[in-house]
Amino acid sequence: NAGVMQNPRHLVRRRGQEARLRCSPMKGHSHVYWYRQLPEEGLKFMVYLQKENIIDESGMPKERFSAEFPKEGPSILRIQQVVRGDSAAYFCASSPQGAGANVLTFGAGSRLTVL
Amino acid sequence: AQSVTQLGSHVSVSEGALVLLRCNYSSSVPPYLFWYVQYPNQGLQLLLKYTSAATLVKGINGFEAEFKKSETSFHLTKPSAHMSDAAEYFCAVSVGNFGNEKLTFGTGTRLTIIP
Numbered sequence: 420n421a422g423v424m425q426n427p428r429h430l431v432r433r434r435g436q437e438a439r440l441r442c443s444p445m446k447g448h449s450h451v452y453w454y455r456q457l458p459e460e461g462l463k464f465m466v467y468l469q470k471e472n473i474i475d476e477s478g479m480p481k482e483r484f485s486a487e488f489p490k491e492g493p494s495i496l497r498i499q500q501v502v503r504g505d506s507a508a509y510f511c512a513s514s515p516q517g518a519g520a521n522v523l524t525f526g527a528g529s530r531l532t533v534l
Numbered sequence: 535a536q537s538v539t540q541l542g543s544h545v546s547v548s549e550g551a552l553v554l555l556r557c558n559y560s561s562s563v564p565p566y567l568f569w570y571v572q573y574p575n576q577g578l579q580l581l582l583k584y585t586s587a588a589t590l591v592k593g594i595n596g597f598e599a600e601f602k603k604s605e606t607s608f609h610l611t612k613p614s615a616h617m618s619d620a621a622e623y624f625c626a627v628s629v630g631n632f633g634n635e636k637l638t639f640g641t642g643t644r645l646t647i648i649p
Contacts (some may be wrong), residue, residue, distance in 0.1 A: 423577070423627050452636075454637075454639075461538075461639035461640050461641045462626075462637070464636045465637070475576050478636075493578075525577040525578040525579075527575075527577040528577050
């Protein structure tokens, strides 16, 4: 039973390019969460999604960032026109429906470096 | 809104000595509290969680934490440190209601074990 799978593990982009980060939740999990960890900081909540539905995006920057969790396939976090300040580790977590934070499972993260 | 404060961004202890990592929380409703561990270049692994049952919570790898409402604290302890405990530790809080699975993390404490 594979855990939460994130790819790519490492991504390098130049300023102005787009970054796409993918997350496949654990088998049987229908809820996905994205968190961002800036250097020397704790994780900050970005967005919470169910299949085809954004539940809470209160932590997402208003511009350039978007997230989706389609009916088929992984959840995608998309960052357009990246800037150096976007360099961070982006973690995905998943949980079963209705379970709450106390059964979150985290992936190993995607580390974005913007040159 | 809830928040978490971790006192001490870096803690060093000798192998075999007591480990004490401090966490204080703020929450307007009874919280769920968590400790996660992060090894280099890996995702977060749940050590233990408090979900309003017993106030002394035992976790994996010999760690435990005690919920003290009067002190709004949830400090993490281990009687005898092992070299493999070297990692970053994050305290987190959630209000735990269905539909509010967001975790609020502290800034982390990096634990170094001295041989």
